[in-house]
Amino acid sequence: MYSESDLQDAVAAGAIRPEVAQALRDHVAGLRATPLVDEEHFRLLTGFNDIFVSIASVILLLAVGWLGNALRFGAPEHQPVFMSGLLIAAVSWGLAEYFTRTRRMALPSILLLIAFVGGAAFAVGAIGIQMFPRAGDSLGSLILCLAAAAGALAAWLHWRRFMVPITVAVGAAAAAGVGVTLILAAVPGNGTLPFLLLLAAGLAIFALAMWWDMSDRARTTRRSDVAFWLHLAAAPMIAHSLFHLLGVLDSDQISVGRAVLVVALYVAFGLVALAIDRRALLVSSLAYVLFALYALFRQAGAVELSWALTALVIGSALLLLSALWHHARAWIVHGLPDAVTQRLPYLDRAAA
Template identity: 70%
Template sequence: MYSESDLQAAVEAGAISQEAADALRSHAADRRASPLVDEEHFRLLTGFNDIFVAIASVILLVAVGWLGQDISGGLDSGKPTVLAGILVTLASWGLAEYFTRVRRMALPSILLLLSFAGGFAFTLFAAAFRLFPDAGSRIGALITAGIALATAVAIWVHWRRFMVPITVAAGAAAMAGVAITLTLSAFPDIGDTIFWVVMAAGVAIFAFAMWWDMSDRARTTRRSDVAFWLHLAAAPMIAHSLFRLLGVLSGTVTPGTAVAVIGLYILFGLVALAIDRRALLVSSLAYVLWALSALFRQAGAVETSFALTALVIGSALLLLSAFWHKARKLVVEGLPQDISGRLPYLDRDVVTV
């Protein structure tokens, strides 16, 4: 399976002409009865071998980490050890040198980036655990912020070497962790107010994702893949924080709160249509299901509330998917030209003109 970035890379390498690539895109769009620009491609699998290598890599990394814990006495003491983290970090980098840099395998590259970042952070946590065993909550938050910052730097080095699209989102999430933990260190009794910081971090990552998106309106390069993962990182931070502040997770949902949640979901849908990204809709789906189910229960449909909710939401999302391009055209054409001119193209024909 070849992605849009693979096709564009073939054009740049001279393997096929730009006209042939455009013809292939048009043919694929005709077969799908949908413009390719609206398909929101991202590279996850290049073949079943990706799954095979990913499973083998996970087994190997677990074994390496386990041996590191055992050799350094971590299994007996139940404490994290530096050796385990170092071994996982080095193994992840070493495997990436072949499966990412040489083979360009999608799923293994994603897993190896995550294991590299996780192993690096684990190493620092294990070192901090031994150096500061009695650290309080404020000092602990400062240490966590430092670890998140160091992990972000390590992720940047990984990006410079391997250029895996998800790496930018991982680095952005690490920097968001720095901001959140620094806030917790400065205000240890902040409570649920911390979710304002989480939401602000999510909005910042969303803006960063839009910067990448606007640089590739045709979605034919790796920049679109980077934007996809950034949107995927930003969406749960925005959705969870917003609905948490609305009190959706408090246990009881009033009719007013439920209506507000549904209204926000509709707003998320309009934003998703405008930017042609579905991450916000997926991330906030659980909350709107909960709110709509509460409305049905309060209306007396206690036993069938979940089924009715699933029927309404599932039908609405399927209809939206079926008419995504038409709905998106209505939304985008209703926006000012200064905004719509920066959004992804409505049709592939715009790209080839």
């Protein structure tokens, strides 16, 4: 089984001609009765060996972290130890040299990247906690800022060496963490500010994702994979912060007006998702629209069947949308100005 990335690599290596690769894509698209540009391909598994190696890597990294925790260097028992993160980061990089750079295994590469970036951030954060064990809100935010900066730097180094598509999203999230925590250090104690900053960070990462998407409108290169992960990082930031600011989950009950607003926002997310041909926004906000519809059904009197009716409506709607995705997207895109459509992914690869 060959992935889109394998086709790209084969073309780049001269093993097959670009027109042959395109003919194969068109053939597969015809078999599936949907343009491949709408499929949102991303590489997660190259085979079951990916799962096997991933499990073994997680076990090894847990063991290394546990051993690092024994090297406390004066840190109290209840505090994290920087050696845990440092050893995890070092071992993750070493494993990536083989499983990512040589074997090009998808799932292990993702896990090793997250372990490397997380280990680097954890190590810096642990040092900060050890140096300032009684840090207040402002100083604590600065420690988190330094940890996020270490994570962003680690992601940049990893990208320079291995170029795993998810790395850009991880680095962008870490960079957003730097900005958010830096502002929170300057303005502590504001309960709403973190969610406003999270929303701004999500929109910024969404804009970055669109920049990567616009550079590969046919979605045939690694840049599309990078954009996929950026959208996946931006969507929960946007959805969770926005719905929290609306107070959707402040209590077990939700007013009819607020529930209708949630559904309207979900429809708006759906229109955006169709236009940009990315489904991350729909997935990230799914829990909120489920809760809103559940509340509407309860207030309409269907107390015992509210969850069943909610699942029936949402499940049916999403399946119908999936089946008619290309047609619905064509209808949306054709209604947009040319200046916008010329920056969106093609409706099919033939347009490229």
